[in-house]
Amino acid sequence: MWGSAGFIVGVVLGSLVKALADRSLGMKSFWGRSYCPSCKAGLRWYDLFPIFSYIFLNGKCRYCKKKIPLEYPITEIILGILIAYLFTQTQFSLISIPDLILKIFFIVILVVLFITDFKKMFIPDRIVIPAIIISLISLVAITVYKIGYLYFYLSQSPIGRKLLPPYSDYFQRHALAAAEPLYLGILMGLLIGGFFLSLIIITRGKGMGGGDVKLGAFIGLMLGFPQALFAVVLSFLTGAIFSIILIIAGKKHFGQTIPFGPFLVLGSLIMLFWGNQIMDWYLKLGV
Numbered sequence: 570m571w572g573s574a575g576f577i578v579g580v581v582l583g584s585l586v587k588a589l590a591d592r593s594l595g596m597k598s599f600w601g602r603s604y605c606p607s608c609k610a611g612l613r614w615y616d617l618f619p620i621f622s623y624i625f626l627n628g629k630c631r632y633c634k635k636k637i638p639l640e641y642p643i644t645e646i647i648l649g650i651l652i653a654y655l656f657t658q659t660q661f662s663l664i665s666i667p668d669l670i671l672k673i674f675f676i677v678i679l680v681v682l683f684i685t686d687f688k689k690m691f692i693p694d695r696i697v698i699p700a701i702i703i704s705l706i707s708l709v710a711i712t713v714y715k716i717g718y719l720y721f722y723l724s725q726s727p728i729g730r731k732l733l734p735p736y737s738d739y740f741q742r743h744a745l746a747a748a749e750p751l752y753l754g755i756l757m758g759l760l761i762g763g764f765f766l767s768l769i770i771i772t773r774g775k776g777m778g779g780g781d782v783k784l785g786a787f788i789g790l791m792l793g794f795p796q797a798l799f800a801v802v803l804s805f806l807t808g809a810i811f812s813i814i815l816i817i818a819g820k821k822h823f824g825q826t827i828p829f830g831p832f833l834v835l836g837s838l839i840m841l842f843w844g845n846q847i848m849d850w851y852l853k854l855g856v
């Protein structure tokens with residue numbers, strides 16, 4: 570039930586993701602109506618149903634009959650699956666909904682940057698910089714909301730009031746815990762962004778770019794500690810394995826650059842969805 574609702578939300582966001590990625594790559598404005606990339610005919614509302622329009626139009630533009638690239642329905646389906654999975658993992662409550670919205674935002678931005686970096690090795694500033702600012706503001710707002718909610722909840726009952734200062738430090742301890750994603754996120758964002766920046770300076774810009782620094786800072790902010798560190802390790806591992814496969818297959822030679830952003834995105838999505846399981850497993854290794 571929540572899964573299907575998530576899928577519908579996801580496919581709608583999928584067409585937004587594709588539009589943001591295309592417009593970033595084409596240096597076009599984010600505003601204005603969607604149009605066919607071949608004949609530039611403005612699309613009508615009935616052309617814009619994710620997946621369904623593609624199926625009903627038989628994969629062709631209504632106006633010029635050119636094939637609509639498969640990237641469109643594929644992006645929509647991928648977003649549909651990701652958001653459906655996110656919904657099935659979520660316990661819906663007053664306190665979890667702001668977190669859920671922020672996670673959806675995180676996924677949308679990650680997939681946009683995956684597409685732009687994968688296709689053109691480009692991480693657009695006009696996506697990643699507003700994303701960092703919005704997530705920082707959201708984390709502050711969510712923290713204030715959670716602490717305010719806790720205070721309000723406790724102040725409603727005589728027993729709750731006993732847990733408020735000056736009677737007890739219960740409220741302070743829980744408020745500090747609620748602020749953890751905010752301060753650990755800022756710390757991780759600075760750490761990962763700074764680490765990537767130092768890699769650029771040491772390697773004189775080979776293999777990593779300024780876009781990766783900003784994407785790293787965004788991921789650190791959103792995933793926090795220790796998930797963000799795991800995401801970075803995972804992306805270095807998958808990136809290395811993928812490079813070796815490409816070299817063995819003769820598609821690339823040693824030292825040739827491949828975009829790092831897609832691996833950062835994959836590592837982050839893995840940690841977003843399975844971070845707890847991976848950390849449990851890691852702790853059981855006893856290291």
Ligand SMILES: [Zn+2]
Pocket residue numbers: 605606607608609610630631632633634635
């Ligand atoms: Zn057309």
